[in-house]
Amino acid sequence: xxxxxxxxxxxxxxxxxxxxxxxxxxxxxxxxxxxxxxxxxxxxxxxxxxxxxxxxxxxxxxxxxxxxxxxxxxxxxxxxxxxxxxxxxxxxxxxxxxxxxxxxxxxxxxxxxxxxxxxxxxxxxxxxxxxxxxxxxxxxxxxxxxxxxxxxxxxxxxxxxxxxxxxxxxxxxxxxxxxxxxxxxxxxxxxxxxxxxxxxxxxxxxxxxxxxxxxxxxxxxxxxxxxxxxxxxxxxxxxxxxxxxxxxxxxxxxxxxxxxxxxxxxxxxxxxxxxxxxxxxxxxxxxxxxxxxxxxxxxxxxxxxxxxxxxxxxxxxxxxxxxxxxxxxxxxxxxxxxxxxxxxxxxxxxxxxxxxxxxxxxxxxxxxxxxxxxxxxxxxxxxxxxxxxxxxxxxxxxxxxxxxxxxxxxxxxxxxxxxxxxxxxxxxxxxxxxxxxxxxxxxxxxxxxxxxxxxxxxxxxxxxxxxxxxxxxxxxxxxxxxxxxxxxxxxxxxxxxxxxxxxxxxxxxxxxxxxxxxxxxxxxxxxxxxxxxxxxxxxxxxxxxxxxxxxxxxxxxxxxxxxxxxxxxxxxxxxxxxxxxxxxxxxxxxxxxxxxxxxxxxxxxxxxxxxxxxxxxxxxxxxxxxxxx
Amino acid sequence: xxxxxxxxxxxxxxxxxxxxxxxxxxxxxxxxxxxxxxxxxxxxxxxxxxxxxxxxxxxxxxxxxxxxxxxxxxxxxxxxxxxxxxxxxxxxxxxxxxx
Numbered sequence: 020x021x022x023x024x025x026x027x028x029x030x031x032x033x034x035x036x037x038x039x040x041x042x043x044x045x046x047x048x049x050x051x052x053x054x055x056x057x058x059x060x061x062x063x064x065x066x067x068x069x070x071x072x073x074x075x076x077x078x079x080x081x082x083x084x085x086x087x088x089x090x091x092x093x094x095x096x097x098x099x100x101x102x103x104x105x106x107x108x109x110x111x112x113x114x115x116x117x118x119x120x121x122x123x124x125x126x127x128x129x130x131x132x133x134x135x136x137x138x139x140x141x142x143x144x145x146x147x148x149x150x151x152x153x154x155x156x157x158x159x160x161x162x163x164x165x166x167x168x169x170x171x172x173x174x175x176x177x178x179x180x181x182x183x184x185x186x187x188x189x190x191x192x193x194x195x196x197x198x199x200x201x202x203x204x205x206x207x208x209x210x211x212x213x214x215x216x217x218x219x220x221x222x223x224x225x226x227x228x229x230x231x232x233x234x235x236x237x238x239x240x241x242x243x244x245x246x247x248x249x250x251x252x253x254x255x256x257x258x259x260x261x262x263x264x265x266x267x268x269x270x271x272x273x274x275x276x277x278x279x280x281x282x283x284x285x286x287x288x289x290x291x292x293x294x295x296x297x298x299x300x301x302x303x304x305x306x307x308x309x310x311x312x313x314x315x316x317x318x319x320x321x322x323x324x325x326x327x328x329x330x331x332x333x334x335x336x337x338x339x340x341x342x343x344x345x346x347x348x349x350x351x352x353x354x355x356x357x358x359x360x361x362x363x364x365x366x367x368x369x370x371x372x373x374x375x376x377x378x379x380x381x382x383x384x385x386x387x388x389x390x391x392x393x394x395x396x397x398x399x400x401x402x403x404x405x406x407x408x409x410x411x412x413x414x415x416x417x418x419x420x421x422x423x424x425x426x427x428x429x430x431x432x433x434x435x436x437x438x439x440x441x442x443x444x445x446x447x448x449x450x451x452x453x454x455x456x457x458x459x460x461x462x463x464x465x466x467x468x469x470x471x472x473x474x475x476x477x478x479x480x481x482x483x484x485x486x487x488x489x490x491x492x493x494x495x496x497x498x499x500x501x502x503x504x505x506x507x508x509x510x511x512x513x514x515x516x517x518x519x520x521x522x523x524x525x526x527x528x529x530x531x532x533x534x535x536x537x538x539x540x541x542x543x544x545x546x547x548x549x550x551x552x553x554x555x556x557x558x559x560x561x562x563x564x565x566x567x568x569x570x571x572x573x574x575x576x577x578x579x580x581x582x583x584x585x586x587x588x589x590x591x592x593x594x595x596x597x598x599x600x601x602x603x604x605x606x607x608x609x610x611x612x613x614x615x616x617x618x619x620x621x622x623x624x625x626x627x628x629x630x631x632x633x634x635x636x637x638x639x640x641x642x643x644x645x646x647x648x
Numbered sequence: 649x650x651x652x653x654x655x656x657x658x659x660x661x662x663x664x665x666x667x668x669x670x671x672x673x674x675x676x677x678x679x680x681x682x683x684x685x686x687x688x689x690x691x692x693x694x695x696x697x698x699x700x701x702x703x704x705x706x707x708x709x710x711x712x713x714x715x716x717x718x719x720x721x722x723x724x725x726x727x728x729x730x731x732x733x734x735x736x737x738x739x740x741x742x743x744x745x746x747x
Contacts, residue, residue, distance in 0.1 A: 623743030626678075630670045 145171035199247010238298025245281030266371030303343030310336030319566035365486030414494030449538030
C-alpha cells in the first residue's frame with residue numbers, strides 16, 4: 020500500500036518551524052498559535068491515517084510513501100521513503116497528540132518569555148524530527164530523524180543559555196547523545212557491509228541467513244545507540260542535567276517521546292535481536308541495571324524535576340528490559356512506553372504548574388501542603404502518581420505488571436534475576452514517587468514568605484487533565500483483549516514460543532502490589548509522619564550521599580573519560596605543536612634562512628653580476644679543462 | 649710569425665676587456681670593454697681559422713661583427729636614454745631591480 024499523505028505528518032511541523040525561525044520577531048505575536056496549529060494538524064493527519072489503517076486488515080495495514088531517490092551508488096540504493104505501520108502509528112499518535120497538548124500548555128507556561136516564538140519553533144522542529152525518526156523506512160532515514168531530535172533536544176535544553184550551567188547541560192546531553200549516535204552509525208555501516216542493505220525490510224529479509232556474529236555486532240551497536248538516546252546505563256548521566264530546559268520540554272522530549280526512541284529502535288529491530296540472543300540478553304541487562312539505577316537516584320533527589328527525570332530513566336529501563344525479553348516483551352515495552360508517555364508527561368506538566376505557582380522553585384523541601392492551593396494540579400498529578408506506581412486500574416498497572424510477569428517468564432536464573440529486579444524497582448518507584456507527592460502536596464508549608472502559590476491558568480491545566488484521562492484509561496484500553504499486542508503482532512511477529520510460566524500473572528500482580536504498598540508505607544512513615552526539613556540533612560548515610568550525587572555517574576565519567584581524555588588531548592596538542600608544526604616551521608625556517616643568505620649575492624650592481632658571470636665562465640672552462648685533461 | 653702570438657694578444661685583450669667590465673663604472677667604458685672582448689674573440693676565431701686552414705672561423709668573425717654592430721646600436725640607445733633620465737651614466741646607479 021502507498022499513501023501520499025504521510026509526508027504531511029512531517030512537513031506541517033517542519034514548515035511551521037521554518038516559518039517561525041525565518042520570520043523572526045515579526046512572528047512574535049502569532050508564532051505560538053501557528054506552531055500549535057501545525058502540531059495539531061499533524062495529529063489530525065495521524066488520526067486520519069489511523070482510521071484508514073483500521074479499515075484495512077492485519078497484514079495490509081502498513082503504508083509507504085517514496086519521497087525521492089536519496090542515494091544511488093552502484094548496488095547501494097537508499098530512497099528517502101516513509102513507512103507507517105502498526106508500530107509507527109502508536110508513536111505518531113503519541114508524539115503529535117502529547118506534543119500538541121504540550122504546545123497548548125507552553126502557550127501559557129512560556130507567556131512571559133521574550134523568546135517564546137523561538138521556543139515554539141524548536142518544539143515544532145522536534146516534532147518533525149521525531150516523526151521522521153519513527154516514519155523512516157530505513158536505518159539511514161531513521162538516522163536523520165535521530166540526529167534531528169538530538170539537535171532539537173540540545174537547542175531546547177539550552178533554551179535559557181544565558182545561564183552558563185544550562186548551556187553546559189545542553190552540551191553534556193549533546194555529547195552523551197553523540198556517543199550513542201556513533202553506535203547507530205556503526206550499526207548502519209556494519210549492516211551495509213555484511214547485509215548489503217540498510218532498509219528495515221531488506222535487513223529483515225537478510226537477517227534470516229546472516230551470520231550470528233554480524234547480527235550480534237549490529238545488535239550491540241544498536242543497543243549503544245539506544246543507551247545514548249534513552250538515557251540508559253552507561254550513558255544515562257545527561258538526563259538529570261537535561262532538566263535545565265523549560266518544563267514543557269522535559270515533559271515532551273525528556274519524558275514522553277525522544278527518550279523512548281531507543282525503545283523504538285530496539286523494537287523496530289526485533290528481527291536482529293531475535294536472531295542474536297547475546298545482544299538481546301545485553302539489552303535486558305542494560306534495562307534491568309538502569310531501572311534500579313534510576314530508581315535509587317530518584318529516592319535521594321530533592322529537586323522535583325530531577326526526581327522525575329530519575330524516574331523516567333527507571334521507567335525506560337523497564338521498557339528496555341521488556342524489549343530485551345524478546346517477542347514476549349516487545350508489545351508490553353511499547354505499551355509501557357505509551358502509558359508512560361501519558362502519565363509522565365502529565366506529571367512533568369504538573370511539576371511545571373507547581374513551579375509556575377512557586378516562582379520557579381524546584382526544591383521539594385521548599386514546597387509542602389500545596390494540595391489546597393493547586394487542587395487541579397494535585398488531582399492530575401495524583402492520577403499520574405497512581406499510574407506510575409502501578410495501582411489498578413490506572414495505566415501503569417497494566418503495562419508494568421506485564422513486563423514484570425514477562426521478566427519472570429524468561430525462565431531459569433535469568434527469569435528470577437530480571438523478575439526480582441523489576442519487582443524491587445516497582446517497590447522503590449512506589450517509595451520515591453510517594454515521597455515526591457508527599458513533599459510537594461502534603462505536610463507542612465515550607466515555602467518562602469514571598470511565594471504565593473496559585474492554580475495555573477486553564478491553558479495549562481486542560482492539557483494536564485487530558486493527560487490524566489489518558490493515564491487512567493490507556494492501560495485498560497491497550498490490554499483489553501490484548502488489543503495492543505494483537506495490533507503490533509504483524510510487526511514484532513511473535514510466533515508463539517512455549518511460555519515458561521514461572522509465576523502466574525495473579526501471583527505477580529499480588530506480589531507487585533504488596534511491594535508497592537510496602538514502598539508507599541515506608542515513604543508515608545518517613546515523610547508524612549515525621550516533619551520534612553527545609554534543608555536537606557547532612558548527617559546521612561554514605562549511600563544517601565552517593566545517591567544524591569547520582570550514584571557517582573559524573574565522578575565516574577570525569578575520572579574515566581574526561582580527565583584521561585583531557586590528558587590525551589593535551590598530549591596531542593603538544594605533538595601537533597612541536598612535532599608537526601615543528602617540521603613545518605623547520606622547513607619554513609630553512610627556506611627562509613637560505614633565502615636570506617643567498618639574497619646578499621643579489622646586490623643590484625651590474626658589475627657584480629658581470630663578475631659572477633665571469634667567474635662562472637672561468638669555473639666552467641676550468642672544469643672542462645680538468646675533466647678532459 | 650708564430651700564429652700563437654695572435655692568440656696571446658687575443659687573450660690579453662679579452663682579459664683587459666673583462667677586467668674593464670668588472671672594474672669600471674662608466675657605462676660607455678664598460679660598453680667599450682665589452683666590444684674589446686668581442687674583438688678579442690674575433691681575433692681568436694680568425695687566428696684559429698688561419699691555424700686550421702679553413703674559413704669557418706673567418707665567417708663566424710663576420711657574424712660576430714654584425715651582431716656587435718646591432719648591439720652597439722641598441723646598447724648606446726639604452727645608455728643615452730638612461731643618461732637623459734638620470735643625468736648619470738654610472739652602471740652602479742642603475743640598480744632599480746634590487747628594490
